[in-house]
Structures are given as C-alpha cells and as structure tokens.
Amino acid sequence: MxxxxxxxxxxxxxxxxxxxxxxxxxxxxxxxxxxxxxxxxxxxxxxxxxxxxxxxxxxxxxxxxxxxxxxxxxxxxxxxxxxxxxxxxxxxxLVPASKKNQELVKYYLYYTEGSLQGLLVSLLVLSKTSERAPWGTRTLAGLVAKGIAKGYYLPEAKSNLDFLEEQLSRQPGGYFAGDKLSAADIILSFPIYHNLFSDHKAASERVGQDITKLYPHLNAWSKKIAAEPGLIKADEVIKTKL
Ligand SMILES: N[C@@H](CCC(=O)N[C@@H](CS)C(=O)NCC(=O)O)C(=O)O
The missing domain is CATH 3.40.30.10 (Glutaredoxin)
Incomplete structure (x- = not known):
C-alpha cells in the first residue's frame, strides 16, 4: 500500500x-x-x-x-x-489482458475530455442562453443559440455517440475495452451515463429522438455502469460526507 x-x-x-x-x-x-x-x-x-x-x-x-x-x-x-x-x-x-485493449483504454482517456465532453458542455451552455439573456432579447437570443446548437454542436455530439455505439457493438463483453470494467468505462461514465442516459428522457428531448432506441448498446452499458459496485461505493462515500 x-x-x-x-x-x-x-x-x-x-x-x-x-x-x-x-x-x-x-x-x-x-x-x-x-x-x-x-x-x-x-x-x-x-x-x-x-x-x-x-x-x-x-x-x-x-x-x-x-x-x-x-x-x-x-x-x-x-x-x-x-x-x-x-x-x-x-x-x-482494471488493466485489460490484451495490448490492443490496453491501447484502447489510453485512447479513451484522451478522447473523452479531448473530443466528447466539450461538445456536451457547449450544448448545456447554449441551452441556458435565453434564461441568461437580457430581458427583451431572450427570444432572439434563444433562437440564435438553438441555431448554433443545431448547426454545429448537436450533429457533432451525435456523430460522437454514433461512433461510441459502433465501438461498443464490436465489444462482445459489453465494456469499452474488453470483457470487464476498465478505466475507459470509468472515464466515459460521466458524459454517457451521468450526462445523458441517467436522465434519458431529458436527453432524448434535446436530441429530438429516443436515445435508448437510437443507441441500444450505450443504453445497456449505462445500466451496467449504474450497477457497478465501485460507483455505488463512491456514491455512498459522498452521501456520508455531504
Ligand atoms: N478537462 C478537465 C475539466 C475540469 C472541469 O472543467 N471541471 C468542472 C467540473 S465538471 C469544473 O471544475 N467546473 C468549475 C467551474 O466551472 O467553475 C478535466 O478533465 O478534469
């Protein structure tokens, strides 16, 4: 130790x-x-x-x-x-057995914050535009923000989710790098599970389609993540301290 x-x-x-x-x-x-x-x-x-x-x-x-x-x-x-x-x-x-999956874990450790998370944060920020705009400009500000989201951030976020769905569909074990939990799943838990699938109804409204149907592998993975003993333990640790 x-x-x-x-x-x-x-x-x-x-x-x-x-x-x-x-x-x-x-x-x-x-x-x-x-x-x-x-x-x-x-x-x-x-x-x-x-x-x-x-x-x-x-x-x-x-x-x-x-x-x-x-x-x-x-x-x-x-x-x-x-x-x-x-x-x-x-x-x-948590380290996968094969070199290939070990490299995949490294990739996701860079990818999650480097490519995916920023898109989701930008969508969240844009969704707050109308409530933050000065009174009298809210409708217009909201329309502009929606236009930016639709024109760039939403299609980019969807393309990332399509990519992740495809990646996961190729993993017979249902985890992102091999057949057991790895750091790849842990880092992806925030954008995929916490930001999207833990409240899939709200996320589906933003995307304009039911994300559980659009991304069945990500949905099944999210359910597995929610039941992971390590995550449950982390939740409990915080509950006792907050
Ligand atoms: N890329 C950084 C991002 C860290 C980050 O932005 N964290 C957010 C919480 S999710 C934060 O501290 N926000 C505080 C703030 O915006 O004032 C990482 O992966 O750790």
Missing part, C-alpha cells in the same frame, strides 16, 4: 466523481476535500489555491506522507487516471 498522502479535491455534480470511483476500485487510500457549486454553478474560489484553473478534479499528493515537501499537483481527469493507474496499481487491476 502506498505511503503517499493523496487528497482528492472533489466538486459536487462534476467529473471528479470518476476519480473517486477509480480510487475506490483500486483500494487506494485517499482523503477527500469537498466543494459545492455556487448559485452560478461555478466552483468556489478556494479551488484556485490548489491549481490556477480552479477546476475539479485535482489531486494533491504528498510523497511518503511528508507535509514538509511541496505537494505534487495532478490535474485533468485523463491524466489523473493514468497517474493513479501507473503509480498506485501494482496488481494491474
């Missing part, structure tokens, strides 16, 4: 839950620092003391538990997850 003191800076309703899940899955000891969003849905300013971008997740690591040394700060979910797997996973848990 590592002697490093690992602090996870976890923000409510955020991508940081995946890091908590991974730490639980690997039985890595950690401390939690919890943050709640303000009324503008932003992270509190204290997070900027840990990393200048003020985002979550962030890990603050004290090598060998020493409080006197400068901590190692690790940001960006994909990098954080690689860092944990490389440094705190001597038994190689």
């Amino acid at each position: 590592t002697k490093d003191k690992i602090i996870l800076h976890w923000l409510k309703f955020s991508r940081s839950h995946r890091v908590l899940w991974l730490l639980e899955e690997l039985n890595v000891p950690y401390e939690l620092k919890l943050y709640v969003r303000d009324k503008e849905y932003r992270a509190p300013p204290e997070l900027r003391k840990i990393h200048p971008l003020g985002r979550s997740p962030v890990l603050e690591i004290y090598p060998d538990g020493s409080d006197t040394e400068e901590p190692v700060i690790v940001a960006e979910t994909g990098y954080i997850m690689s860092y944990i797997l490389e440094n705190y996973n001597p038994e190689g848990k």
Whole structure:
C-alpha cells in the first residue's frame, strides 16, 4: 500500500466523481476535500489555491506522507487516471489482458475530455442562453443559440455517440475495452451515463429522438455502469460526507 498522502479535491455534480470511483476500485487510500457549486454553478474560489484553473478534479499528493515537501499537483481527469493507474496499481487491476485493449483504454482517456465532453458542455451552455439573456432579447437570443446548437454542436455530439455505439457493438463483453470494467468505462461514465442516459428522457428531448432506441448498446452499458459496485461505493462515500 502506498505511503503517499493523496487528497482528492472533489466538486459536487462534476467529473471528479470518476476519480473517486477509480480510487475506490483500486483500494487506494485517499482523503477527500469537498466543494459545492455556487448559485452560478461555478466552483468556489478556494479551488484556485490548489491549481490556477480552479477546476475539479485535482489531486494533491504528498510523497511518503511528508507535509514538509511541496505537494505534487495532478490535474485533468485523463491524466489523473493514468497517474493513479501507473503509480498506485501494482496488481494491474482494471488493466485489460490484451495490448490492443490496453491501447484502447489510453485512447479513451484522451478522447473523452479531448473530443466528447466539450461538445456536451457547449450544448448545456447554449441551452441556458435565453434564461441568461437580457430581458427583451431572450427570444432572439434563444433562437440564435438553438441555431448554433443545431448547426454545429448537436450533429457533432451525435456523430460522437454514433461512433461510441459502433465501438461498443464490436465489444462482445459489453465494456469499452474488453470483457470487464476498465478505466475507459470509468472515464466515459460521466458524459454517457451521468450526462445523458441517467436522465434519458431529458436527453432524448434535446436530441429530438429516443436515445435508448437510437443507441441500444450505450443504453445497456449505462445500466451496467449504474450497477457497478465501485460507483455505488463512491456514491455512498459522498452521501456520508455531504
Ligand atoms: N478537462 C478537465 C475539466 C475540469 C472541469 O472543467 N471541471 C468542472 C467540473 S465538471 C469544473 O471544475 N467546473 C468549475 C467551474 O466551472 O467553475 C478535466 O478533465 O478534469
């Protein structure tokens, strides 16, 4: 077991839950620092003391538990997850057996935040346009935002979901990289399960089609993810602390 003191800076309703899940899955000891969003849905300013971008997740690591040394700060979910797997996973848990699937996991660790997540965040931001626009301009602002979403972000998001559906349909085990849970599934859980399929009715309305019918493999995978013991444990950990 590592002697490093690992602090996870976890923000409510955020991508940081995946890091908590991974730490639980690997039985890595950690401390939690919890943050709640303000009324503008932003992270509190204290997070900027840990990393200048003020985002979550962030890990603050004290090598060998020493409080006197400068901590190692690790940001960006994909990098954080690689860092944990490389440094705190001597038994190689969650690592797929084949080289091909190991490479696929790496791909998804980059892809999820690099290509997919930004599209979903942009759609969310655009959907708030009319309520944020000055009074009197709301209808027009809403129409412009809808036009941008329809003209670019929605087709791009759909093309990514088509791609993921196709990728998953080629995996007989029903996971993204092989026949068991891997870090690929954990990182994809936020955009696919939490953002879309956990409230598939709302997501279907935004997409304009029933996403459970459009993406049956992603739907079945989401149900499996919801029942994953590591995710359930991570949810429980938070429930006791919030
Ligand atoms: N690409 C970063 C994104 C981190 C990020 O933007 N996190 C959001 C939560 S989902 C955040 O901290 N938002 C705070 C804010 O917008 O004030 C990652 O993968 O970790």
